[in-house]
Amino acid sequence: MTADTLIDLKNLSPDELSGLLAEMGQKPFRTKQIIRWIYSRGATSFADMTDLSKDFREALSARATISDLQAEVVEVSQDGTRKYLFRLADGQTIETVRIPMEGERATLCISTQVGCAMQCAFCLTGSFGLVRNLEAGEIVNQVCAALKDGPINNIVLMGMGEPLHNLDNVVKALQIFYLAEGFGYSARKVTLSTSGLVPQMRELGQRIRVSLAVSLNATSDAVRDELMPVNRRYPLKELMAACREYPLQSRERITFEYILIRGVNDTPQDAKRLVGLLHGVKGKVNLIPYNEHEGSSFHAPTPESIEAFQTYLLNRDIVAIRRASKGQDISAACGQLKGQLERAQECLPAPESK
Ligand code: SAH
Ligand code: SF4
Numbered sequence: 001m002t003a004d005t006l007i008d009l010k011n012l013s014p015d016e017l018s019g020l021l022a023e024m025g026q027k028p029f030r031t032k033q034i035i036r037w038i039y040s041r042g043a044t045s046f047a048d049m050t051d052l053s054k055d056f057r058e059a060l061s062a063r064a065t066i067s068d069l070q071a072e073v074v075e076v077s078q079d080g081t082r083k084y085l086f087r088l089a090d091g092q093t094i095e096t097v098r099i100p101m102e103g104e105r106a107t108l109c110i111s112t113q114v115g116c117a118m119q120c121a122f123c124l125t126g127s128f129g130l131v132r133n134l135e136a137g138e139i140v141n142q143v144c145a146a147l148k149d150g151p152i153n154n155i156v157l158m159g160m161g162e163p164l165h166n167l168d169n170v171v172k173a174l175q176i177f178y179l180a181e182g183f184g185y186s187a188r189k190v191t192l193s194t195s196g197l198v199p200q201m202r203e204l205g206q207r208i209r210v211s212l213a214v215s216l217n218a219t220s221d222a223v224r225d226e227l228m229p230v231n232r233r234y235p236l237k238e239l240m241a242a243c244r245e246y247p248l249q250s251r252e253r254i255t256f257e258y259i260l261i262r263g264v265n266d267t268p269q270d271a272k273r274l275v276g277l278l279h280g281v282k283g284k285v286n287l288i289p290y291n292e293h294e295g296s297s298f299h300a301p302t303p304e305s306i307e308a309f310q311t312y313l314l315n316r317d318i319v320a321i322r323r324a325s326k327g328q329d330i331s332a333a334c335g336q337l338k339g340q341l342e343r344a345q346e347c348l349p350a351p352e353s354k
Pocket of ligand 2: 116117118119120124125160161194
């Protein structure tokens with residue numbers, strides 16, 4: 001068999017993996033054993049799996065492979081943020097960002113697509129359009145690679161791409177993140193951020209548990225239509241209804257990301273409308289000062305308007321956190337991930353509107 005026809009075990013959901021092993025005549029406990037090898041010990045070859053019989057290892061090698069990603073470039077910021085550039089099997093590139101938190105903690109920001117189809121007016125990734133979805137293995141391998149630089153406490157699906165536009169592969173990757181014998185993350189430690197694809201938000205809630213973040217970024221349909229074309233399909237009323245209905249456990253909340261853009265969505269009227277929108281929603285707000293980038297006509301807010309916006313929310317008992325943007329000196333900050341610019345431009349697709 002050629003490499004092309006071999007199954008990458010990292011593309012299989014846990015159920016699909018047990019299915020394959022059952023088909024090969026193996027007992028159920030083998031699934032856990034193999035999961036431990038791949039995701040807990042980082043094995044990339046069946047030869048490493050010394051507690052499996054030689055025959056079984058050979059049978060596995062004939063059918064399957066275990067993919068791996070090695071960073072082509074790692075940039076390290078003054079604040080310790082690391083940006084990894086990975087080249088995929090077909091030559092496309094994606095970026096992953098490791099953000100140091102207090103103490104020894106770290107959050108990993110991973111990509112789910114090469115580019116993004118959503119065309120948000122303020123986002124560099126969005127300006128290149130969608131090249132393709134990532135496979136489950138390509139999503140998972142970003143974590144495998146970054147773990148070599150130390151433990152990762154939280155995973156956020158906030159890199160390149162709209163995760164709910166690649167729902168099947170994202171759900172598979174989440175299932176893998178949660179495997180007790182593997183990475184062992186709980187749903188509290190993994191956050192998926194969406195621009196607001198309402199039907200897929202409902203489907204996500206039915207299929208798997210994950211902490212949800214919604215990129216809100218505006219408080220009126222008129223402004224949100226301009227900033228985020230997805231709003232023309234799923235306006236604020238529908239989006240907020242989907243948020244109210246999203247399954248949450250007792251102390252969980254939805255995180256609303258709100259980029260403050262000078263003169264566009266940072267006024268006192270916006271703060272007031274935001275309070276109204278959040279009525280009856282279990283949510284908290286992350287305020288993110290807009291990161292300026294080349295070719296964009298938007299500007300970062302003044303420190304005074306950030307302060308005023310936050311104070312207004314806090315005074316109305318809304319949890320509002322100001323997110324410090326890290327990794328700016330290496331263009332690793334929110335919305336600045338761009339992959340290989342030339343490559344993305346070569347494959348500029350038609351805007352998707354599914
Ligand atoms: N597509 C998903 C997840 C990736 S985008 C989503 O949109 O939610 C990650 C976050 O970066 C989003 O909250 C987006 O609003 C924000 N972002 C995009 N461009 C930005 C910029 N120039 N400055 C600050 N945040 C930005
Ligand atoms: Fe895509 Fe998110 Fe950027 Fe919008 S903000 S273009 S959804 S990556």
